[in-house]
Amino acid sequence: MIFDLETNEKGNLSIGGADALELVAKYKTPLYVVDEDKIRDNYRRLYNAFYSKYQDFKIFYACKANTNLAVMRILEQEGSCIDAVSIGEIYIALKAGFDPSRILFTGNNVKDDELKFAISSGATVNIDSISQLKRLSKITDPSKHKISFRINPNVGAGHHEHCITGGELSKFGIMEEEAVEVYNMAQNLGFQPTGIHTHIGSGILDPEPFMLAVEKLMDVAGRVHEDAGVEFEFIDFGGGLGIPYHPDESKLDIEVFSKEITDLFKEKLSQYDLKNPSMYLEPGRYIVGDASVLLTKVNTIKNSYRKFAGIDAGFNTLIRPAMYGSYHHIVVANQPHEKPNQKIDIAGNVCESGDLFARDRPMPEIREGDVLAILNVGAYSFSMSSQYNSRPRPAEVLLRDCKDEIIRERESFDDLLYRQNIPSRLLK
Numbered sequence: 001m002i003f004d005l006e007t008n009e010k011g012n013l014s015i016g017g018a019d020a021l022e023l024v025a026k027y028k029t030p031l032y033v034v035d036e037d038k039i040r041d042n043y044r045r046l047y048n049a050f051y052s053k054y055q056d057f058k059i060f061y062a063c064k065a066n067t068n069l070a071v072m073r074i075l076e077q078e079g080s081c082i083d084a085v086s087i088g089e090i091y092i093a094l095k096a097g098f099d100p101s102r103i104l105f106t107g108n109n110v111k112d113d114e115l116k117f118a119i120s121s122g123a124t125v126n127i128d129s130i131s132q133l134k135r136l137s138k139i140t141d142p143s144k145h146k147i148s149f150r151i152n153p154n155v156g157a158g159h160h161e162h163c164i165t166g167g168e169l170s171k172f173g174i175m176e177e178e179a180v181e182v183y184n185m186a187q188n189l190g191f192q193p194t195g196i197h198t199h200i201g202s203g204i205l206d207p208e209p210f211m212l213a214v215e216k217l218m219d220v221a222g223r224v225h226e227d228a229g230v231e232f233e234f235i236d237f238g239g240g241l242g243i244p245y246h247p248d249e250s251k252l253d254i255e256v257f258s259k260e261i262t263d264l265f266k267e268k269l270s271q272y273d274l275k276n277p278s279m280y281l282e283p284g285r286y287i288v289g290d291a292s293v294l295l296t297k298v299n300t301i302k303n304s305y306r307k308f309a310g311i312d313a314g315f316n317t318l319i320r321p322a323m324y325g326s327y328h329h330i331v332v333a334n335q336p337h338e339k340p341n342q343k344i345d346i347a348g349n350v351c352e353s354g355d356l357f358a359r360d361r362p363m364p365e366i367r368e369g370d371v372l373a374i375l376n377v378g379a380y381s382f383s384m385s386s387q388y389n390s391r392p393r394p395a396e397v398l399l400r401d402c403k404d405e406i407i408r409e410r411e412s413f414d415d416l417l418y419r420q421n422i423p424s425r426l427l428k
């Protein structure tokens with residue numbers, strides 16, 4: 001078993017030193033539980049692996065994975081920078097105390113108001129299209145801005161086709177063949193282009209496509225340096241580092257991965273005489289993915305044409321299984337190491353047939369009232385949640401040194417009505 005499931009003396013699942021069942025008694029279900037030490041450990045492991053091989057290295061945490069302010073504060077303390085994909089994320093990062101110099105804004109299909117917000121916030125703008133470049137030049141003084149470009153290196157990878165962000169079908173970035181022209185265009189408009197970026201996809205456990213993207217981006221950077229005279233201050237390889245969700249998957253060997261990337265990076269720097277730019281990575285999932293657990297209660301055991309365990313969370317709470325067919329490992333919180341003795345469907349409470357967390361999942365005996373722990377829900381889980389079916393979103397609790405602190409209140413029915421307005425002619 002690849003997941004380190006800790007249990008306490010009662011045999012219950014322990015998260016950050018706290019008993020899962022006691023957390024449920026205190027905060028009810030469904031409940032997101034975040035383990036602070038895991039976030040810090042993940043950040044440090046990744047940072048140290050790269051920093052030990054190339055000192056001018058920075059992590060830009062991709063906060064789309066999880067924008068909870070407490071999570072952002074933890075990463076601010078660790079020294080992370082932020083990859084923001086919307087101006088809302090810039091806003092949250094500023095609220096979380098990140099200096100704008102530590103924020104890179106990589107929007108797509110960005111409108112002028114958003115560009116204005118990004119520029120005036122002081123974040124660096126990473127440009128995704130020629131349209132964006134031209135519009136930016138009209139709404140600001142280009143000489144005041146260092147910018148970068150997102151390049152689509154025509155390779156992509158990811159755990160699901162929705163998560164592949166490079167290649168011919170992808171809406172993201174600027175084609176590699178256009179790069180020299182685009183950097184020249186930027187300079188002619190008066191900008192200082194100082195960065196180059198790519199992000200080929202999410203959930204990558206095989207280093208090969210990532211390495212290919214690194215190689216291609218470095219070759220593009222080399223051409224842009226030689227043909228457009230650009231001196232790069234940073235080269236950003238994006239995020240996408242995967243984590244195991246299934247017990248049969250293996251972790252990325254981060255020592256090997258960091259060595260292969262930094263070796264290739266250094267080789268290409270010297271091949272193209274690119275001096276010593278900073279190297280950036282933008283991981284989201286790798287930093288927070290395995291740091292949270294979703295606790296949910298079984299309220300119905302149903303023997304229909306199939307056997308179902310019905311729980312009090314749905315795809316409004318965690319959409320990854322319904323949206324990507326993603327596997328999330330699930331254990332019974334009072335006996336997490338119990339061997340399976342049945343196959344059962346684990347179904348959510350949303351009124352949709354697709355609201356299934358698992359089909360034919362080998363599980364031990366499950367009874368009504370049991371608490372299930374759905375693992376590895378730190379990334380793209382709460383941040384993709386919704387109020388669909390008019391269900392208030394769950395609470396989030398942070399664990400450190402066995403101490404639990406609420407970092408997001410459970411929503412109430414009033415939150416379902418928030419900002420709605422009934423025209424007076426419809427009032428009763």
Ligand SMILES: Cc1ncc(COP(=O)(O)O)c(C=O)c1O
Pocket residue numbers: 062064065083085106199201202203238239240241282283284285286379
């Ligand atoms: C531009 C950009 N950078 C980084 C990431 C982070 O991806 P991951 O969480 O897979 O590391 C994303 C996510 O899709 C992204 O769009």
